[in-house]
Amino acid sequence: MVVDDAAFMRMMLKNVLVEGGHEVVAEAANGMEAVQQYEAHRPDLVTMDITMPEMDGIQAVRAIVSIDASAKVIMCSAMGQQQMVIEAIQAGAKGFIVKPFDKDKVLAEVGKLVPNPV
Template structure:
């Protein structure tokens, strides 16, 4: 079981991911709606894994990955992206993300990606 923080600007996506992760035996310890919240909440909650959307207001996901990894080099972050964002996913991996999950979420793929990190 991992302690996970979900970061997505869409409440519906956070709810879907929270349900999938909870059903998979994981604990969702925080939900952030933008990259800045993710940075702030990481310091408070120290999650085992962070799921990070790419496109968000205030601060987008790749900038948030860089900021979190700068302060917490061992942070495990998985990007969540829609189809067709391959270049952005590659940029996120270069920034320090450990993998990615494609939207719409498929339970087995989400849980498999998390399992590889914990």
């Protein structure tokens, strides 16, 4: 599942994941949608933007982990958000990727949590 308030970022990340052989089962534009979509789809992995309207990524990670303690969430952050990334990891995120996205780095980080698709 791809979560970002910017449709362009969701599309870019979705393209990287699909090209890497992964299936994107859901998308969300804010943290509240992310929690609802997580409950509906139970994806193997979530990429979560930190800064979003209505509910930010850190709050959404906490909510998702409270639903499913084994949830695998990778935070997406711009440079300079290290403190927020640390908070997200403490909230239950399992990794992070930096914007702008580098295809190889994204797939490497995803590969640490989800086995490579066949």
